[in-house]
Amino acid sequence: MAEGTLRRTPLFEEHRALGARLVPFAGWEMPVQYEGIKAEHEAVRERAGLFDVSHMGEVTFTGPQAEEAVQRLVTRDVSRLSPGQAGYAAVCYEDGGTVDDVLVYRTPDGFLVVVNAANREGDVSYFLEHTEDLDVEVKDESDDWALLALQGPEAASILGRFTETDLSSLGYYRYEVGEVGGRYALISRTGYTGEDGFELYVRPDKAPAIWKDLVGAGATPTGLGARDTLRLEAGMCLYGNELDAETTPLEAGIGFAVHLEKPVEFVGQEALRREKEEGLRKKLVGFEVEGRGIARHGHEVASGGEVVGEVTSGTLSPTLNRAIGLALVEPDVEDSFKVVIRGKAVAARAVGLPFYKRAR
Amino acid sequence: MSVPGELQYTKTHEWVRIEGETATVGITEHAQDELGDVVFVELPESGRTLDAGEAFGAVESVKAVSDLYAPLPGEVVEVNESLGDNPEKINEDPYGEGWILKLRVSGEADLLSAEDYENFLKETE
Structure with a gap:
């Protein structure tokens, strides 16, 4: 892709001011490192790192049949997600190959599905195509959100300085709607590093102020380079590496996110059930x-x-x-x-x- | 980026210090900066004969791998074994303790002067 067509997140100027090395990634101009991958990796393991992952896509499902739609699309049984809870899941093709791996949040009026940047457009088409007969509104809200990940053993103490939300009672894979520095935020105790931490879904125009607050409080700006080494140490899959159209979620070792006995049949369920019976390829x-x-x-x-x-x-x-x-x-x-x-x-x-x- | 005037360079970002018939070879400050934290260096055996431009090893950072090419033809007479335990010397001191190998030069090759290399960096930026 030509450089002129790359998208920039609301934090682009922050990255530039910090001297980040910016590279094309999934159609976005993203920071791969600031000071160096090793130092940033260590900061997340020992203190706290702050990532801009605003390139990720956010797709909402609302309407009377929102749950049925999401049930049909993802491998996890989302009927078991309570309000305020999130779950990791895969989206599959009929043959069991993987369309994407996603995070599903149950929201007050439906679901929020967070998708990989590289798959965003394809996912949205796939979601629409497979839910045409349902009374559900599927909306790509990616441009309405910036996403910051604050990760590391000091993440809670740093975030706690800027929010009234009781972080000590916010469990893993739970979220609450609150504020960070007086600015609206969906505060989610999730991450992709193997550390305690949070993902903060915030409004794009407020993202730079939140970023500066958290960096000012000691979070180390951390790029996609360290994000990759951190997730790999934590044994987590990356779409395009471990997961792709030729690989099922069972083969990629994320069977924990595949509920073969769920009440609503999902796309690819039959193929995955068969693979489980016959043995992994x-x-x-x-x-x-x-x-x-x-x-x-x-x-x-x-x-x-x-x-x-x-x-x-x-x-x-x-x-x-x-x-x-x-x-x-x-x-x-x-x-x-x-x-x-x-x-x-x-x-x-x-x-x-x-x-x-x-x-x- | 520092480009010492007394050294010669290649378009593949190696530097060469020629002293008599021995050439010391490393990678430039620009090259180590592009790579980021160097974590592994693959070195050739002493005694191996290289042609100019021949790939003889690699420098790996956390994210990337970059092949190393012989700037001049010759026989490898010494390799910097200390890079095995301390590959970060390439980042810290690319023109000094981060040297990679020494060749007994057996012929000639087109090398860039410091000025040519600086111009080449500007053109490719």
């Missing part, structure tokens, strides 16, 4: 590289001289200082295999996920 494994080198997205996984899979994400883990990765491999692959790093087969070993778990 491939599976997601976490691994550590034992030899020298760093595995990267697209590298082959080999065992006994055969190609048995592909690395979906890989990096040097800043927290563990080891080369880690996720791979989609044939279901019977043993725990010891090779990763082909620039032509060289390097020993790797499957390890349990997540790579990093915070102390509670």
Whole structure:
């Protein structure tokens, strides 16, 4: 995409003023790093980091059949979400391949579905196409929201200085509507880093003031580079890497978000039920590289001289200082295999996920 | 970005310091800045013979991989083993402790002067 057509978030000028390295990402001009990925990663693990993720899309479902519409579209049983609760889910094709992975919030008048930036337009078409016969209004509200993620062990104490909302009683995957510095915010205890933290859905024109408040209170501006290393250490999937049209949520290891017995049939349910009965065609494994080198997205996984899979994400883990990765491999692959790093087969070993778990 | 006047450069962002028949090679301050935090350096074996422009290794940051190319033909006589434990030296001191290897030069190649390299950086910005 030509640079002139890239979208900018309401925080673009903040990023520029902070000297961020701005790169094209999913059609947006986004900060990949400010001071450096390692320092930002460490800030989130040890203190608090602040991310601009306003490129994410927000789609609302309202009307008498809003619940039926969302039930039909996502793998999670959203009838079990109580008001003020959020749940992670996948959206599937009829064949079980993944359209997107999303966060679903039950709102007072329906649902808010948060989608990946790269999939936004496609998702909205898909949602409309599959709910035509229902009495539901599906609305892309992405341009009405900015999204900030405040993540890390000090996130609650920093946010607490700016809000009346009782954060100590706000549970994981719960949200409340409140204010941050006197400005409207949907305060959600969710994140993509493996740390405690919040995602703040705010009005675009108020986002810069909230950003400055939180940075002023000690949150470290953190770019998409560290967001990726943080989520990978936490063993979380990234659409386009672990999840895509060729990969089902069961294969990608997010079966916890797939409720095969839910009361309303969802698109892809039959295919997923069949795959579960017949056995997975491939599976997601976490691994550590034992030899020298760093595995990267697209590298082959080999065992006994055969190609048995592909690395979906890989990096040097800043927290563990080891080369880690996720791979989609044939279901019977043993725990010891090779990763082909620039032509060289390097020993790797499957390890349990997540790579990093915070102390509670 | 610093571009020391006494060094020569390549369009693939290596620098070369020629002393007698030995050439010390590293990556430029611009290159390390583009890469970000360097976390791994793949070095060749001593004794390997390289042609000018031949890929001999790679520098990896958290996010990116960048191949390294020989600026001149020659035999690898020494590699900077300390980068194994301290790859961040490439970020901290790209023209000093972050050197990558030394070649016994066996021929010539087109290299850029500091001024040419600075102009090249401006053109490609």
